[in-house]
Amino acid sequence: GAGVSQSPSNKVTEKGKDVELRCDPISGHTALYWYRQRLGQGLEFLIYFQGNSAPDKSGLPSDRFSAERTGESVSTLTIQRTQQEDSAVYLCASSIGQGGTGNTIYFGEGSWLTVV
Amino acid sequence: AQTVTQSQPEMSVQEAETVTLSCTYDTSESDYYLFWYKQPPSRQMILVIRQEAYKQQNATENRFSVNFQKAAKSFSLKISDSQLGDAAMYFCAYKGYSTLTFGKGTMLLVSP
Numbered sequence: 001g002a003g004v005s006q007s008p009s010n011k012v013t014e015k016g017k018d019v020e021l022r023c024d025p026i027s028g029h030t031a032l033y034w035y036r037q038r039l040g041q042g043l044e045f046l047i048y049f050q051g052n053s054a055p056d057k058s059g060l061p062s063d064r065f066s067a068e069r070t071g072e073s074v075s076t077l078t079i080q081r082t083q084q085e086d087s088a089v090y091l092c093a094s095s096i097g098q099g100g101t102g103n104t105i106y107f108g109e110g111s112w113l114t115v116v
Numbered sequence: 117a118q119t120v121t122q123s124q125p126e127m128s129v130q131e132a133e134t135v136t137l138s139c140t141y142d143t144s145e146s147d148y149y150l151f152w153y154k155q156p157p158s159r160q161m162i163l164v165i166r167q168e169a170y171k172q173q174n175a176t177e178n179r180f181s182v183n184f185q186k187a188a189k190s191f192s193l194k195i196s197d198s199q200l201g202d203a204a205m206y207f208c209a210y211k212g213y214s215t216l217t218f219g220k221g222t223m224l225l226v227s228p
Contacts, residue, residue: 033215042207042220056214089159093216105151105216107161 004108021077021111025094033093082115118143122219137193139208148212150191156204
């Protein structure tokens with residue numbers, strides 16, 4: 001597609017349920033990032049995929065959070081046993097190239113998650 | 117670890133005036149990139165301007181320019197001839213070898 005696509009755009013879930021958020025990066029982009037943005041806050045790094053390298057998971061806040069990426073395409077962020085503090089916008093971004101480059105990073109419009 | 121600090125939670129400017137948003141960062145890397153992103157209420161992150169650390173010349177994009185002071189690790193954004201459409205949250209970001217680190221943002225308010 002023309003840009004980074006995320007789905008769903010909005011999700012309301014009950015506390016304790018699992019959710020999956022999907023990200024379709026721009027075709028050909030080898031780098032993919034997930035960020036969390038709580039209301040009125042900055043962007044909090046979650047995880048980074050670069051090609052076939054092992055992902056950088058250093059930002060995942062707990063073992064309830066996990067993410068996968070199929071080759072250099074779609075990524076899924078899974079949150080298990082959701083808690084109210086997980087309510088946030090989850091932003092996905094992608095870029096060409098590896099670490100150490102300043103290639104432009106393009107963002108999707110985010111998935112707004114509300115845990116009730 | 118790299119850190120990015122935006123010390124101004126909110127700034128105000130009148131239309132047609134100039135405003136400067138501050139950003140400082142901390143890193144031990146010698147090669148890196150700096151960015152300013154704009155986030156309007158739509159949540160879409162829009163790249164405003166980027167700067168390569170190895171370049172001494174300050175980046176400029178139309179009404180947007182930066183003042184990059186590498187020794188001081190400072191990267192401020194100047195918006196000239198401010199427009200109502202410039203109102204948004206602005207994030208400063210750092211990219212070294214790995215991921216992109218953001219500051220907490222500055223909300224820019226533009227009044228007629």
